[in-house]
Amino acid sequence: MSSILSSQRMVITDLDGTLLSSDRTVSLCDLTTLKSLETQGIIRVIATGRSLYSAYRVLPKDFPIDYLVFSSGAGIVDWIRQELLLSCHLLRQEIEETTALLLQHGLDFMIHQAIPDNHHFWYHSTGQHNPDFIRRCDLYRDFASPFHESILPLEQACQFLTIEPEKNATPTYQMLKSSLPSLHVIRTTSPLDGTSSWFEIFPKSVSKASASEWLARRHRIAPANTLGLGNDYNDIEILQWAGQSFVVANAPHDLKESYPVVASHNDNGFSDAVKKWISC
Known part of the structure; x- marks a missing residue:
């Protein structure tokens, strides 16, 4: 070129x-x-x-x-x-390490399959009050499956998504960024309720x-x-x-x-x- x-x-x-x-x-x-x-x-x-x-x-x-x-x-x-x-895509080791971190910190999260099927995902709910998380699971219920450790190891995934109520947003974002320095953590406001925070975890690039x-x-x-x-x-x-x-x-x-x-x-x-x- x-x-x-x-x-x-x-x-x-x-x-x-x-x-x-x-x-x-x-x-x-x-x-x-x-x-x-x-x-x-x-x-x-x-x-x-x-x-x-x-x-x-x-x-x-x-x-x-x-x-x-x-x-x-x-x-x-x-x-x-x-x-x-x-x-x-995220690769096997990145998927395993991120999953372990999110489970350790008691976060609600989703693991999205590799592109082009990344509207399909597995979800893990802690059972805490998190209506925006539940709403997204319901919105994509035809493509959502409960997470269980038997799905691991995954060779590829597009991304992780964790959803937090607004009051928890800043500490969660800081923790994810500091704990996952080799990945890219993107913060955005929920397009569903307009107040919850979504944290997307992708490859660094x-x-x-x-x-x-x-x-x-x-x-x-x-x-x-x-x-x-x-x-x-x-x-x-x-x-x-x-x-x-x-x-x-x-x-x-x-x-x-x-x-x-x-x-x-x-x-x-x-x-x-x-x-x-x-x-x-």
Whole structure:
């Protein structure tokens, strides 16, 4: 691949709470903006924490994007060709060590199967009050099975997910990061109840930013020629990586103190960000 960078540009947007409005739809204004980006030759990327299966529940196959970064960067799909380009997995020793840690600390967790079947998972519940955890298990009940140690050893898994009530979030996050230095722990706010904290555990190389960088190299796009848009803590790395970044008005207060703010996800925030970026 040539080392000479092109003049092409790329837009990377989060999905839930950013491009999707509260009713899980994309506004006509934002759809029009996505289509106009194509006419300008600008690469369009959605970067989401959703699995590929979950993304298909809200995005039709003819949705006007070029790439989908899913599972927080663990996988990339060429959306136009519907082709899986990249997938990353936790390996046997990482799975065993992480499982032991989560059991030791009495956490509710899920182990997701390898891509492309990572909407299937095993779940372990401590029986403590954790309604968001129960709700997610119920939401995916057709794909969820109780965890038992006989499933180990697993040769591959996409990720772990542990869910904690808001009051336990910070100490749990700090413990996971310090105890799993060779892995990547991503914190995000629950898309289900909007208050619980989700902690996703991936290989060290997995993030929305690393996947976006992979795509930028594929098209020889300089980071300076990219736009990043997000709404939550799991978007921080892409906001830091992109040449120009914005957060929507419904983002947490501390993110709005760190990045320029555009309209909310219910008020065409995506179109607002693109307009500001192009006019710079």
